[in-house]
Amino acid sequence: xxxxxxxxxxxxxxxxxxxxxxxxxxxxxxxxxxxxxxxxxxxxxxxxxxxxxxxxxxxxxxxxxxxxxxxxxxxxxxxxxxxxxxxxxxxxxxxxxxxxxxxxxxxxxxxxxxxxxxxxxxxxxxxxxx
Amino acid sequence: xxxxxxxxxxxxxxxxxxxxxxxxxxxxxxxxxxxxxxxxxxxxxxxxxxxxxxxxxxxxxxxxxxxxxxxxxxxxxxxxxxxxxxxxxxxxxxxxxxxxxxxxxxxxxxxxxxxxxxxxxxxxxxxxxxxxxxxxxxxxxxxxxxxxxxxxxxxxxxxxxxxxxxxxxxxxxxxxxxxxxxxxxxxxxxxxxxxxxxxxxxxxxxxxxxxxxxxxxxxxxxxxxxxxxxxxxxxxxxxxxxxxxxxxxxxxxxxxxxxxxxxxxxxxxxxxxxxxxxxxxxxxxxxxxxxxxxxxxxxxxxxxxxxxxxxxxxxxxxxxxxxxxxxxxx
Numbered sequence: 001x002x003x004x005x006x007x008x009x010x011x012x013x014x015x016x017x018x019x020x021x022x023x024x025x026x027x028x029x030x031x032x033x034x035x036x037x038x039x040x041x042x043x044x045x046x047x048x049x050x051x052x053x054x055x056x057x058x059x060x061x062x063x064x065x066x067x068x069x070x071x072x073x074x075x076x077x078x079x080x081x082x083x084x085x086x087x088x089x090x091x092x093x094x095x096x097x098x099x100x101x102x103x104x105x106x107x108x109x110x111x112x113x114x115x116x117x118x119x120x121x122x123x124x125x126x127x128x129x130x
Numbered sequence: 131x132x133x134x135x136x137x138x139x140x141x142x143x144x145x146x147x148x149x150x151x152x153x154x155x156x157x158x159x160x161x162x163x164x165x166x167x168x169x170x171x172x173x174x175x176x177x178x179x180x181x182x183x184x185x186x187x188x189x190x191x192x193x194x195x196x197x198x199x200x201x202x203x204x205x206x207x208x209x210x211x212x213x214x215x216x217x218x219x220x221x222x223x224x225x226x227x228x229x230x231x232x233x234x235x236x237x238x239x240x241x242x243x244x245x246x247x248x249x250x251x252x253x254x255x256x257x258x259x260x261x262x263x264x265x266x267x268x269x270x271x272x273x274x275x276x277x278x279x280x281x282x283x284x285x286x287x288x289x290x291x292x293x294x295x296x297x298x299x300x301x302x303x304x305x306x307x308x309x310x311x312x313x314x315x316x317x318x319x320x321x322x323x324x325x326x327x328x329x330x331x332x333x334x335x336x337x338x339x340x341x342x343x344x345x346x347x348x349x350x351x352x353x354x355x356x357x358x359x360x361x362x363x364x365x366x367x368x369x370x371x372x373x374x375x376x377x378x379x380x381x382x383x384x385x386x387x388x389x390x391x392x393x394x395x396x397x398x399x400x401x402x403x404x405x406x407x408x409x410x411x412x413x414x415x416x417x418x419x420x421x422x423x424x425x426x427x428x429x430x431x432x433x434x435x436x437x438x439x440x441x442x443x444x445x446x447x448x449x450x451x452x453x454x455x456x457x458x459x460x
Contacts, residue, residue, distance in 0.1 A: 003428060003429055004424075004425045004426070004428075005265075005425045005426060005429075006263075007429060008203055008263065008264065009202075009203030009204075009206075010206065011203075011206070012429070015433075015436055016436075017433065017436055018432075021432075023251065023435040023439065024435075024438070024442060025250075026243045026246045026247055026250075026442075027243065027446075028241065028243050028455070029243070029453060029454075029455060030243055030446065030449065031241075031243050031246070031445070032445070032448070032449065032450070032453060033450070033453040033454065033456060034236075034456060034458045036458070036459055049460065051230060051233060051298070051302075052233045052458040052459075052460075053229075053233075054229075054242065056450045056453065057448075057450060060448070067222075068226050068230070071222075071223070071226065071306065082456075083457075083458055083459060084456045086459055088459065090172055091170060091172055092172075
């Protein structure tokens with residue numbers, strides 16, 4: 001290998017880097033398949049999708065998911081699911097949700113009673129005063 | 131960490147001709163982006179958007195992996211237990227960031243194996259700064275402080291982009307990297323406020339890194355042809371010169387306040403334009419290094435090839451014959 005600066009890493013000096021003039025191709029699927037990772041910060045929270053991990057089986061996926069997505073602050077639990085096992089409605093079906101925000105009768109805010117009660121009370125008071 | 135030194139590859143005429151986008155779909159796509167919504171992997175996207183994003187995210191991923199090499203080499207010799215622990219954590223983070231970014235690029239249809247092969251063969255690029263050596267511990271502190279700070283400027287900008295998986299990965303990356311700058315600054319200040327020998331060592335390292343740092347955000351805007359469309363599609367979020375100026379504005383005072391200098395007599399902030407000016411940093415050198423002829427390109431690629439080759443038997447032994455490739459969901 002034609003080096004312009006000295007190698008400063010003692011471990012690299014021990015490795016026979018001259019042999020790395022050529023390289024071995026990585027085969028398809030050598031990086032294994034993917035798992036979707038769900039992470040729960042603390043008990044009581046929902047598990048939230050945080051990304052994917054490459055692993056050959058679920059056990060390894062959990063190990064890597066812990067290393068990749070549990071590196072900071074609090075974690076209480078992690079789930080992994082094979083990407084192929086996730087079913088989704090997809091954005092092409094997004095229009096099926098279009099009218100949902102209009103359905104105010106499904107919301108507490110869709111019911112206004114106070115005005116009626118106040119009006120009724122006022123009338124009653126006037127009636128009593130009569 | 132990564133720089134904005136990303137050089138967008140112009141499509142050839144043949145590519146442009148062969149990959150004409152459906153105008154109706156294109157206009158719906160552009161409407162989605164201008165509304166501020168994110169593009170997700172399952173959406174239709176223009177050929178050129180997909181191609182440039184794969185290139186950009188892949189280069190970013192390679193940079194994280196290659197970036198861990200110069201610093202990783204100093205773990206065994208970090209001065210003191212606390213610095214060693216921080217450096218191990220940081221290098222692990224960088225490799226993890228590489229993994230997350232590869233995953234984001236995979237959602238666009240290029241397999242991880244293809245990306246690794248393109249890195250090993252020298253076809254794919256990565257940030258130029260990692261083709262310079264970390265000769266002393268002071269180099270590690272300059273990388274940890276200034277290169278990471280520059281990378282954050284770039285990554286924060288990119289995290290506001292249009293592609294969902296890339297933005298989500300960058301948000302996590304920026305959060306994790308906030309500690310990288312702090313630990314880098316801490317080690318930098320320790321040398322700057324130390325003995326004369328330590329200060330000299332730091333000044334030397336700064337002198338060596340000044341030019342690669344100016345190169346970090348890529349060639350000046352006047353040299354780049356592309357841009358308009360990629361800015362409109364929110365692939366590129368800020369111009370190279372703007373990011374460089376923002377970085378210099380924030381970090382040059384932090385160098386000067388410690389009584390350190392930078393080896394450029396023309397470096398100054400123009401009071402009229404409010405922008406930093408500097409000597410021509412030799413953009414030909416930038417081109418030479420990105421095309422493989424830097425001080426450490428050969429060593430870095432050889433190291434990567436060595437690791438990949440020596441890990442192959444483990445990956446093969448664990449391969450599950452029933453597993454099939456699936457594009458990640460998000």
